[in-house]
Amino acid sequence: MSASTISVTLKIWRQKNPQDKGHFETYPITVSTDASFLEMIDQLNGDLIVQGKDPVAFDHDCREGICGMCGAMVNGYAHAHEKATTLCQTHMRSFKNGEEIVIEPWRASAFPIIKDLMVDRSSFDKIIQSGGYISVSTGSAPDANATPISKIAADHAFASAACIGCGACVAACPNASAMLFVSAKISHLAHLPQGRVEGKKRAAAMIDRMDELGFGNCTNHRECEAACPKEIKLENIALMNREFLTAEFA
Amino acid sequence: MGITLDAKIPSGNIADKWDKHKFESKLVNPANRRKFTVLVVGTGLAGASAAATLAEQGYKVKTFCFQDSPRRAHSIAAQGGINAAKNYRNDGDSVYRLFYDTIKGGDYRAREANVHRLAQVSVNIIDQCVAQGVPFAREYGGYLDNRSFGGTQVARTFYAAGQTGQQLLLGAYSALSRQIEQGAIESHTRTEVLDIVVVNGRARGIITRHLITGEVKRHMGDAVLLCTGGYSTVFFLSTNAMGCNVTATWRAHKKGAVFANPCFTQIHPTSIPVHGENQSKLTLMSEGLRNDGRVWVPKAKNDKRRAEDIPEAERDYYLEERYPSFGNLVPRDVASRAAKKVCDEGRGVGSSGQSVYMDFRDSIKRLGKQVITEKYGNLFDMYHKITGENPMEQPMRIYPAPHYTMGGLWVDYNLMSTIPGLFVLGEANFSDHGANRLGASALMQGLADGYFVIPYTLANYFGATTLEKVDTQNPAFGDAENTVKERLNRILSVKGNRTVDSFHKELGRAMWDNCGMSRNAEGLTKTIEHISKLRDEFWNTVRVPGDANYVNPELEKAGRVADFLEFSELMCRDALSRNESCGGHFREEYQTEDNEARRDDENYCYVAGWEFNGVGKEPTLHKEQLVFDNVKLTQRSYK
Ligand SMILES: Cc1cc2nc3c(=O)[nH]c(=O)nc-3n(C[C@H](O)[C@H](O)[C@H](O)COP(=O)(O)OP(=O)(O)OC[C@H]3O[C@@H](n4cnc5c(N)ncnc54)[C@H](O)[C@@H]3O)c2cc1C
Ligand code: SF4
Ligand code: FES
Numbered sequence: 103m104s105a106s107t108i109s110v111t112l113k114i115w116r117q118k119n120p121q122d123k124g125h126f127e128t129y130p131i132t133v134s135t136d137a138s139f140l141e142m143i144d145q146l147n148g149d150l151i152v153q154g155k156d157p158v159a160f161d162h163d164c165r166e167g168i169c170g171m172c173g174a175m176v177n178g179y180a181h182a183h184e185k186a187t188t189l190c191q192t193h194m195r196s197f198k199n200g201e202e203i204v205i206e207p208w209r210a211s212a213f214p215i216i217k218d219l220m221v222d223r224s225s226f227d228k229i230i231q232s233g234g235y236i237s238v239s240t241g242s243a244p245d246a247n248a249t250p251i252s253k254i255a256a257d258h259a260f261a262s263a264a265c266i267g268c269g270a271c272v273a274a275c276p277n278a279s280a281m282l283f284v285s286a287k288i289s290h291l292a293h294l295p296q297g298r299v300e301g302k303k304r305a306a307a308m309i310d311r312m313d314e315l316g317f318g319n320c321t322n323h324r325e326c327e328a329a330c331p332k333e334i335k336l337e338n339i340a341l342m343n344r345e346f347l348t349a350e351f352a
Numbered sequence: 353m354g355i356t357l358d359a360k361i362p363s364g365n366i367a368d369k370w371d372k373h374k375f376e377s378k379l380v381n382p383a384n385r386r387k388f389t390v391l392v393v394g395t396g397l398a399g400a401s402a403a404a405t406l407a408e409q410g411y412k413v414k415t416f417c418f419q420d421s422p423r424r425a426h427s428i429a430a431q432g433g434i435n436a437a438k439n440y441r442n443d444g445d446s447v448y449r450l451f452y453d454t455i456k457g458g459d460y461r462a463r464e465a466n467v468h469r470l471a472q473v474s475v476n477i478i479d480q481c482v483a484q485g486v487p488f489a490r491e492y493g494g495y496l497d498n499r500s501f502g503g504t505q506v507a508r509t510f511y512a513a514g515q516t517g518q519q520l521l522l523g524a525y526s527a528l529s530r531q532i533e534q535g536a537i538e539s540h541t542r543t544e545v546l547d548i549v550v551v552n553g554r555a556r557g558i559i560t561r562h563l564i565t566g567e568v569k570r571h572m573g574d575a576v577l578l579c580t581g582g583y584s585t586v587f588f589l590s591t592n593a594m595g596c597n598v599t600a601t602w603r604a605h606k607k608g609a610v611f612a613n614p615c616f617t618q619i620h621p622t623s624i625p626v627h628g629e630n631q632s633k634l635t636l637m638s639e640g641l642r643n644d645g646r647v648w649v650p651k652a653k654n655d656k657r658r659a660e661d662i663p664e665a666e667r668d669y670y671l672e673e674r675y676p677s678f679g680n681l682v683p684r685d686v687a688s689r690a691a692k693k694v695c696d697e698g699r700g701v702g703s704s705g706q707s708v709y710m711d712f713r714d715s716i717k718r719l720g721k722q723v724i725t726e727k728y729g730n731l732f733d734m735y736h737k738i739t740g741e742n743p744m745e746q747p748m749r750i751y752p753a754p755h756y757t758m759g760g761l762w763v764d765y766n767l768m769s770t771i772p773g774l775f776v777l778g779e780a781n782f783s784d785h786g787a788n789r790l791g792a793s794a795l796m797q798g799l800a801d802g803y804f805v806i807p808y809t810l811a812n813y814f815g816a817t818t819l820e821k822v823d824t825q826n827p828a829f830g831d832a833e834n835t836v837k838e839r840l841n842r843i844l845s846v847k848g849n850r851t852v853d854s855f856h857k858e859l860g861r862a863m864w865d866n867c868g869m870s871r872n873a874e875g876l877t878k879t880i881e882h883i884s885k886l887r888d889e890f891w892n893t894v895r896v897p898g899d900a901n902y903v904n905p906e907l908e909k910a911g912r913v914a915d916f917l918e919f920s921e922l923m924c925r926d927a928l929s930r931n932e933s934c935g936g937h938f939r940e941e942y943q944t945e946d947n948e949a950r951r952d953d954e955n956y957c958y959v960a961g962w963e964f965n966g967v968g969k970e971p972t973l974h975k976e977q978l979v980f981d982n983v984k985l986t987q988r989s990y991k
Contacts, residue, residue, distance in 0.1 A: 134627075134630060137630050138632070141630050144632055151895055151906065154897070155897070166636075169593065171424050187737065191737055191738070193737065193738065217902070226421065227423075230423075235526035243476075246488075250495055252490075259487040263487050263512075267423055
């Protein structure tokens with residue numbers, strides 16, 4: 103950890119509430135290169151508070167890339183430019199001295215802005231509620247080793263289950279589609295025998311709900327895959343489409 | 353006062369207690385269950401599993417969490433795994449051995465009956481999670497894989513890569529979501545619980561504040577379940593999420609719930625060290641790394657050479673030296689203290705001198721880079737991202753960090769606090785880990801409490817109690833709501849010049865130095881005074897911008913820090929009154945000749961339960977004497 107500092111200019115989207123039109127504000131800041139991106143905003147907020155100004159509102163919690171709470175567009179990239187990295191795991195050493203950094207919230211009609219960089223992602227919960235589960239009640243499970251599951255299937259299921267529900271895929275998509283998020287859950291469960299039982303019903307229900315909530319369509323821009331901090335694969339969408347089509351015509 | 357800590361442990365043989373208790377418990381007829389409203393605060397492993405299960409059984413459930421989705425509770429961050437006495441490995445595990453290991457690991461400060469029940473239901477947890485679709489790691493034959501974890505001699509830990517907590521929580525969240533869709537659960541997100549409402553001695557409701565609209569609201573319930581997690585963030589820097597707090601349990605404590613063993617905190621030995629003033633949190637490096645990483649510091653003080661320039665003969669592999677049989681794998685409390693000791697001696701490394709090396713050089717030589725990448729690639733990447741240093745090329749630097757809190761609200765065998773109708777589950781209660789928690793056992797406990805214990809004990813409470821009709825017009829609701837609003841206004845009206853974070857950092861530093869890895873009477877006494885001054889300063893000089901009518905993260909933080917400024921004093925008092933060393937509680941005055949913890953079973957074999965008497969006032973100590981009928985108390989030794 104080589105402690106040095108850089109000076110950068112932040113252009114941050116400020117919006118008081120959903121009704122406010124919003125605008126960019128510019129803040130110069132000198133920050134340690136060891137600081138994380140969110141620690142940089144903490145530092146800015148500390149200064150703003152002492153100056154009697156309104157600090158920048160942003161969502162965050164775990165600060166280790168797993169809760170899915172953080173996220174913003176940084177210089178046009180969801181979760182900043184580093185590959186497979188959430189905003190909270192991005193560090194200032196990956197920016198250059200003198201750089202201008204533009205910070206905006208996720209923009210999608212299904213994710214209304216609450217304040218500054220905070221958006222409302224409750225639509226993701228609603229999609230899961232429509233069927234993103236196996237219908238098993240507590241107590242009715244057989245022994246865990248009763249059904250062997252091939253390691254390959256289990257690993258595939260895990261890779262899709264790693265989605266953190268951050269919404270970067272929606273923010274990056276020109277159509278604000280939630281296909282990558284939805285397909286990750288469908289694919290996680292479709293790879294497991296216990297998940298196959300409701301497979302088609304699940305796909306149909308989740309896709310219907312996604313449409314109802316105002317997410318856009320997938321027209322193969324592949325931006326979602328590039329933005330996803332957990333490297334969720336686009337192949338999941340193809341698998342989901344197969345599940346869905348057979349569900350429609352079954 | 354009239355408090356006695358009756359644990360209500362069922363009679364009979366340890367192995368039969370739970371079954372007997374379940375049979376003797378009252379039931380609630382399925383048709384009657386919807387007449388009961390259960391308020392579940394927290395949607396981590398404990399809360400989500402409890403809420404889903406109770407809703408499946410027919411109760412009316414409301415859940416509350418402060419994040420924007422139930423899926424984001426801090427359980428999501430658990431890496432290593434979850435224990436269960438499945439004995440799939442045929443390597444000598446059993447319910448009794450898991451029970452025994454947990455009691456011993458806790459340094460004989462946990463309740464036997466609870467821990468045995470935990471070991472019993474552990475096997476059902478794995479079954480349930482697999483049925484939900486939790487993608488645990490598997491072997492090529494298709495069966496579940498296990499590893500050994502945290503200094504145990506059997507492989508009983510189930511895991512999903514380094515994301516076990518995430519996968520288990522998504523499992524519980526999926527069960528929760530299914531019940532929300534069916535209308536059995538009303539989910540309140542971005543909602544913080546700020547008080548518990550007690551009517552005629554029973555918990556009958558809560559007061560919440562919505563973190564977007566600012567609306568303060570009353571909720572009535574027939575029982576309240578606090579599943580609000582741990583309070584490691586009292587130290588400011590910890591491996592916990594930024595929002596973790598003591599607010600709900602502390603406010604319940606102020607309403608009469610006894611707080612047990614608040615000073616029992618776990619300091620995890622392998623976290624990425626502190627880089628500077630603006631640091632906001634510490635990231636854990638899974639302790640699995642200790643299987644292949646050798647821990648060392650230079651033999652000489654203030655040795656500023658680069659690691660690779662320090663010859664073998666001048667390195668001190670202090671864990672291997674001191675603990676030849678466990679070596680780098682000694683339990684967490686022992687490893688943490690040893691790291692502190694060498695740093696205090698001036699032999700720590702890195703620019704701050706507050707870290708030790710964990711070196712993979714020899715393992716890379718022995719096993720090759722590829723094997724090491726397969727085993728630890730993720731963790732190495734994470735380390736690289738945070739520090740800019742590559743552990744393949746230079747040793748990792750690690751240092752202990754606050755991680756888990758064994759202390760919590762006191763509960764009896766039924767998980768009920770000293771306020772009837774107020775139940776406490778998961779990390780928020782004190783029940784199962786004594787003075788030190790073994791790795792991979794917190795996930796187990798959270799899910800045991802939620803899926804398999806509370807459904808029985810809550811039914812017993814409802815079945816055995818005649819609950820009067822109460823609505824939110826009851827004066828107790830009005831009083832609680834007023835207290836909450838007054839406190840919010842009071843915080844906003846200070847309009848001073850110090851940020852909330854600056855208070856939190858100062859408090860955290862004082863607690864880390866004096867009530868952290870090692871404690872002494874002088875430091876604790878000084879810190880109690882320090883906290884009291886800091887509290888006054890907070891109420892006179894804190895600056896919280898904005899108002900309470902819309903999004904205001906500074907106001908949320910201020911409320912939590914204000915609670916920490918009261919609670920931390922109780923931690924110090926508890927540490928001061930326990931004149932022994934046990935598990936994570938190390939009192940410098942009570943150590944053996946070779947600097948190991950010296951327990952005092954004759955005088956301190958009890959749970960310390962504290963009753964609130966007012967802010968800044970001496971609390972009253974109530975003791976629950978621990979009785980060991982099955983396990984013999986011995987000195988823990990890892991030499
Ligand atoms: C980095 C890390 C790694 C870990 N690894 C492991 C491991 O490998 N194995 C293991 O067994 N254990 C591990 N642990 C410990 C374990 O993860 C936790 O003890 C456990 O998950 C806690 O679960 P919980 O349900 O009690 O609380 P949490 O998951 O913390 O949930 C708390 C809930 O309460 C809510 N809440 C809190 N306060 C309020 C309030 N005032 N109002 C409304 N809602 C509130 C939150 O929103 C949240 O929903 C780890 C812990 C950490 C920090
Ligand atoms: S698919 Fe990727 S980008 Fe989309 S919500 Fe999941 S983790 Fe985030
Ligand atoms: S804060 Fe949790 S993923 Fe970034």
